[in-house]
Amino acid sequence: MTQPMTPTELAAFRARQKSRSRALALVLGALVVLFFVISLVKIKNAADLRHQMAMTPPAAEPTDSH
Amino acid sequence: MSTVQPSPIVAPMTAEWRDFFALTKPRVMTLVIFTGLCGLLAAPGHVHPVLGFTAILCIAVAAGGAAALNMWWEADIDAGMKRTRHRPLPAGRMDPISARDFGVALSCGAVITMALAIGWLAAGILALSIFYYAWIYTVWLKPRTPQNIVIGGGAGAFPPLIGWIAVTGHITLMPVLLFLIIFLWTPPHFWALALFVQIDYSNVGIPMMPVVAGERSTRHQILGYAVVLLPLTLLPWWLGYTGRIYGLSALGLGLGFLALSAHVGLRRPLPADDAMTPEKRLFKYSILYLFVLFGMLVVDHLATTAGA
Numbered sequence: 219m220t221q222p223m224t225p226t227e228l229a230a231f232r233a234r235q236k237s238r239s240r241a242l243a244l245v246l247g248a249l250v251v252l253f254f255v256i257s258l259v260k261i262k263n264a265a266d267l268r269h270q271m272a273m274t275p276p277a278a279e280p281t282d283s284h
Numbered sequence: 285m286s287t288v289q290p291s292p293i294v295a296p297m298t299a300e301w302r303d304f305f306a307l308t309k310p311r312v313m314t315l316v317i318f319t320g321l322c323g324l325l326a327a328p329g330h331v332h333p334v335l336g337f338t339a340i341l342c343i344a345v346a347a348g349g350a351a352a353l354n355m356w357w358e359a360d361i362d363a364g365m366k367r368t369r370h371r372p373l374p375a376g377r378m379d380p381i382s383a384r385d386f387g388v389a390l391s392c393g394a395v396i397t398m399a400l401a402i403g404w405l406a407a408g409i410l411a412l413s414i415f416y417y418a419w420i421y422t423v424w425l426k427p428r429t430p431q432n433i434v435i436g437g438g439a440g441a442f443p444p445l446i447g448w449i450a451v452t453g454h455i456t457l458m459p460v461l462l463f464l465i466i467f468l469w470t471p472p473h474f475w476a477l478a479l480f481v482q483i484d485y486s487n488v489g490i491p492m493m494p495v496v497a498g499e500r501s502t503r504h505q506i507l508g509y510a511v512v513l514l515p516l517t518l519l520p521w522w523l524g525y526t527g528r529i530y531g532l533s534a535l536g537l538g539l540g541f542l543a544l545s546a547h548v549g550l551r552r553p554l555p556a557d558d559a560m561t562p563e564k565r566l567f568k569y570s571i572l573y574l575f576v577l578f579g580m581l582v583v584d585h586l587a588t589t590a591g592a
Contacts, residue, residue, distance in 0.1 A: 234298040241301035252338065256401050259334045 299378035304386055306372050307355050308348030315574065316347040316443045322578035323447030323462055326585040331451045335401055339450035342398040343443050346410050349390030350439070353418040356383040358426075364488040367481060387418070398446075406449045413442035427489075430496040433478075437470030438463075444578070458525045461516070462581075466574070468513045472506040472545055473570035479503075479548070480560040480567075499554075506566075507549025514538035517577060530584035534577060541573050 223231060320343040324336055331339070355362065355373055363374035372378040391414045399407035421436030441463045448459035478485060478492045479502060485492040494502045517538050521531030544566045551562065 231298050234300050238299070238301050238304075241304075252341075255334050256338060259332050260401075263332065 299372060299382060303372035303377050304352075307352040307378075307383055307386060308390070309351035309355075312351065312440075313344055313347050315571070316440065317344045318575060319462075319466065319578050320344075320443030320447040322582050323444030323459060324450055325447075325582045326444075327448040327451035327459070329451045336450065338397065338401045339406065339447060342394040342402070342410060343446055345390050346394035346398075346414050347443070349387045349392075349394060350414045350417040352383055352387030352390060353414075354422045356380055356387055357418075357422050359383075361488045361490065365481075365484040367484055391418075402450045403453060405453065405455075406446050409442060409446050409449065413439060413446070416442070428491070430491045430493045432491070433474045433493070434471050437467050437474075440470060441466035457523070458520060461520055461525075462578075465513070465517055465577070468509055468516055469570065469574055472509045472513070472541075473567065473574075475502050475506050476548060476563050476567040476570060479563045503549045503551060507545050510542045510545035510549075514542055520581075526581065527584045527588050529587055530580050533580035533584075537573050537577055537580075541569065544569050 317340060321340050324331065324339060355371060359371075359373035359380060362368035362371050368374065373380060373383055391411075395407050395411045395414070398410050417436070417439035421432065421439050425432040425436050444462040444466070445455070445459045448462070449455060475493055478494050479499065482492060482494040482499075486495045493505065497505075514535075517534040518531060520526045521528075521534065544562065547562045548566050554560075
């Protein structure tokens with residue numbers, strides 16, 4: 219069985235817990251921003267590629283000489 | 285009177301974010317990030333800066349995840365070594381389950397993000413690198429064979445390969461050469477360290493080369509690897525993948541590495557209280573060597589691109 223924490227220990231425990239929670243919130247927030255920006259870049263890349271393909275004239279079809 | 289002993293008071297597991305960060309072996313990660321970045325910057329082609337950043341972030345996070353799994357598995361070994369006993373697990377600042385879950389979460393997160401943002405080939409090799417370090421090296425090789433670091437060196441050699449693939453989308457000879465350079469650099473780098481911390485390794489029963497084969501054999505092998513490494517680092521130049529900046533840098537750096545390795549490799553039997561100065565010098569130089577060599581690879585690529 220564990221003994222109950224003293225008020226000082228409890229305060230230190232809460233402080234560590236709080237610092238962990240803040241760090242986790244920061245990481246999650248950064249991930250949200252990162253995934254949003256990645257999505258924008260991927261969408262832009264795909265749009266550029268589609269535009270490039272639309273501008274490229276189709277290759278001439280091989281003609282049958284017979 | 286009761287003879288029952290009171291239960292020990294279990295201290296609450298109050299790991300801080302710094303303890304989780306320490307699990308990722310930040311110092312090792314520096315080299316991983318740098319070599320991965322160099323692979324990315326030296327590759328022919330273009331990648332959007334956001335995607336390039338994401339690729340390097342995934343490499344770093346995966347390395348951190350693999351390191352956390354390594355520390356989780358080796359907590360008892362770390363407790364017996366002076367160099368590692370202050371890590372979060374042996375010091376009792378964290379419970380093993382948290383360390384394991386943290387490692388798994390980082391590894392899975394990095395691989396999934398790499399797959400979605402960059403591509404499946406880069407993600408597959410990233411997953412292989414995690415498996416290689418966390419399972420093949422840590423669990424399988426390290427406690428069994430003195431060749432652990434030779435084969436296990438492959439784990440640290442993946443980042444430039446992954447960085448290259450993030451740009452090009454495929455594997456060619458050049459990124460494989462970069463992989464091989466780190467692969468052959470690892471044994472002399474690590475054995476130089478093992479020579480001056482071998483008491484630690486023998487205490488915990490890890491069959492590192494100096495403990496099993498003896499100092500003399502280890503020294504000869506360090507020199508042998510340095511001899512093979514020099515022409516390998518020059519191969520990209522000879523094959524025309526790089527220019528003169530890289531080639532001459534690789535030659536100069538390699539000769540320095542060879543000279544220091546020869547000093548270590550040809551030393552006579554030493555007294556027990558030897559300060560191991562040449563070994564420590566080789567260890568420090570080997571880190572600088574890899575940083576500068578890969579840095580020059582990027583400088584060479586940028587100079588070639590600018591001149592074209």
